[in-house]
Amino acid sequence: xxxxxxLRRELSQYFTxxxxxxxxxxxxxxxxxxxxxxxTVSMTVxxxxxxxxxxxxxFMLIFFAPLLTMRLFAEEKREGTLELLLTAPVQExxxxxxxxxxxxxxxxxxxxxxxxxxxxxxxxxPTDIGHAFSAYIGxxxxxxxxxxIGIFFSALTENQIVASFLSMITLLILWLGDQAGLLIANxxxxxxxxxxxxxxNFSTSFAAGLVRGEDIAFFAGVIIVMLYVTIHVxxxxxxx
Amino acid sequence: xxxxxxxxxxxxxxxxxxxxxxxxxxxxxxGLLGPNGAGKTTTMRMLTGFMPPSEGTARVVGHDIIxxxxxxxxxxxxxxxxxxxxxxxxxxxxxxxxxxxxxxRRPAGHxxxxxxxxDLYDRRDTLIRQLSKGxxxxxxxxxxxxxxxxxxxLDEPTIGIDPQQVIEVRESVRELGRKHAVxxxxxxxxxAEQVCDRVLIINKGHIVAEGDPGELRQQxxxxxxxxxxIGGASxxxxxxxxxxxxxxxxxxxxxxxxxxxxxxxxDIRGAVFAQVSAAGYSLLEIRAVASTLEDxxxxxxxxxxxxxxx
Numbered sequence: 001x002x003x004x005x006x007l008r009r010e011l012s013q014y015f016t017x018x019x020x021x022x023x024x025x026x027x028x029x030x031x032x033x034x035x036x037x038x039x040t041v042s043m044t045v046x047x048x049x050x051x052x053x054x055x056x057x058x059f060m061l062i063f064f065a066p067l068l069t070m071r072l073f074a075e076e077k078r079e080g081t082l083e084l085l086l087t088a089p090v091q092e093x094x095x096x097x098x099x100x101x102x103x104x105x106x107x108x109x110x111x112x113x114x115x116x117x118x119x120x121x122x123x124x125x126p127t128d129i130g131h132a133f134s135a136y137i138g139x140x141x142x143x144x145x146x147x148x149i150g151i152f153f154s155a156l157t158e159n160q161i162v163a164s165f166l167s168m169i170t171l172l173i174l175w176l177g178d179q180a181g182l183l184i185a186n187x188x189x190x191x192x193x194x195x196x197x198x199x200x201n202f203s204t205s206f207a208a209g210l211v212r213g214e215d216i217a218f219f220a221g222v223i224i225v226m227l228y229v230t231i232h233v234x235x236x237x238x239x240x
Numbered sequence: 241x242x243x244x245x246x247x248x249x250x251x252x253x254x255x256x257x258x259x260x261x262x263x264x265x266x267x268x269x270x271g272l273l274g275p276n277g278a279g280k281t282t283t284m285r286m287l288t289g290f291m292p293p294s295e296g297t298a299r300v301v302g303h304d305i306i307x308x309x310x311x312x313x314x315x316x317x318x319x320x321x322x323x324x325x326x327x328x329x330x331x332x333x334x335x336x337x338x339x340x341x342x343x344x345r346r347p348a349g350h351x352x353x354x355x356x357x358x359d360l361y362d363r364r365d366t367l368i369r370q371l372s373k374g375x376x377x378x379x380x381x382x383x384x385x386x387x388x389x390x391x392x393x394l395d396e397p398t399i400g401i402d403p404q405q406v407i408e409v410r411e412s413v414r415e416l417g418r419k420h421a422v423x424x425x426x427x428x429x430x431x432a433e434q435v436c437d438r439v440l441i442i443n444k445g446h447i448v449a450e451g452d453p454g455e456l457r458q459q460x461x462x463x464x465x466x467x468x469x470i471g472g473a474s475x476x477x478x479x480x481x482x483x484x485x486x487x488x489x490x491x492x493x494x495x496x497x498x499x500x501x502x503x504x505x506x507d508i509r510g511a512v513f514a515q516v517s518a519a520g521y522s523l524l525e526i527r528a529v530a531s532t533l534e535d536x537x538x539x540x541x542x543x544x545x546x547x548x549x550x
Binding site for chain 2: 002005006009012013016017079080081082083084085086087088089090238239
């Protein structure tokens, strides 16, 4: 019950905030430009990549996801509303789930808007819709994991800038983990590190049209672990 | 409605609240009076379920705040010292959100009623960031009342607002006493006197005195202070004249007049007037100076240490 009430508030907060519209606009503008470039390339060089937009997003979201989540707990702490939330008859988990699902829903809506590119592509040239779907499922989960990491950092501080900076750094490191093979000589270690990186569970599977259980489990696992830790961080406010 | 038993909060070695026990009856307004850092906010935070006590417990409308926390929380309306706001929400949206969280499924009617009650109904569609400080204070009160709690806990509700609004808030607190059990904190003695049925004086985590506010004041006040300005006399002449009046303990120069301390229970105003006019001077100003809470605490603390033989 608490989850649903918090989710509703967060979602309406996104739709009444100029900042959230600016983020959505930036995502659509950037992916739109890159999609148009891809269309031009597809006329001469090679067929268009159906996973183009999700692949581009996997990098872009490092910078955009923290902007969507930095507010979630940092602002509540600064404005003092967290104290009131923690005296309301709801569990901490309800508050954390509500906020996470609110951010994820907003992200899902923006993601669905980019799906129009697939319709445009399909109307111009025969395209592998299955491949596109797989990449979209991947980036949807990938985004969820990024938002869960962002929520964790937002709960750590009452400074939104610090929260978004820390999540961007973390996401960048997790993204670079994909290239562990370039840095680590021992192939087993490199493979292990890569399997722990966000990008490593996306670039060669979902983005290539491959939906694998282990990748789904990985992203779901990241989300669950991060939310679990966040619940305890929020709870710790009671002890200060 | 509230029964606190040995509530204690420790932060490491520091004991913020030390075995505090008290109760608040239905329809009663109880003031928690104390200087800053006395443990007022910590006590309230334990009662509202924000932080668990290190020791002891309390029951709110019969629900234990530890064992049955959710039921206790539902029965409480809480207004923290700093009004918590969501700047980008409308007044109505904000109140409806808190109503839903506290278990009201269709809050529209409740929201309308409470906004009329705190006189914010005309502002129901205004964004909270645009509200003045006084309106935010009333908004804070509205969120505490929207679910019609049996117990209302207000932390320093008159801090940081202008005098006219202070009067309004005090009136609304008194009004609350009719329907709810009210616990509210303040560091202003006269406020406690005006508003409360009963006062708990808290210092350094202990309840040091309890009772009817008027009685407490009489018991604890170290005598009365007057501020007197005399015209036509030199400072020395005037001081000598005032010191000679029976019942005067001390005379201190303050600005262009004098602070005159007198023994408790004596009224020297008539004597001051008679003496001044007999000496051919003019009495330009005479008024009572209310003793501050600090004075009372000094008195209380010194009496405590005398009693302990320190």
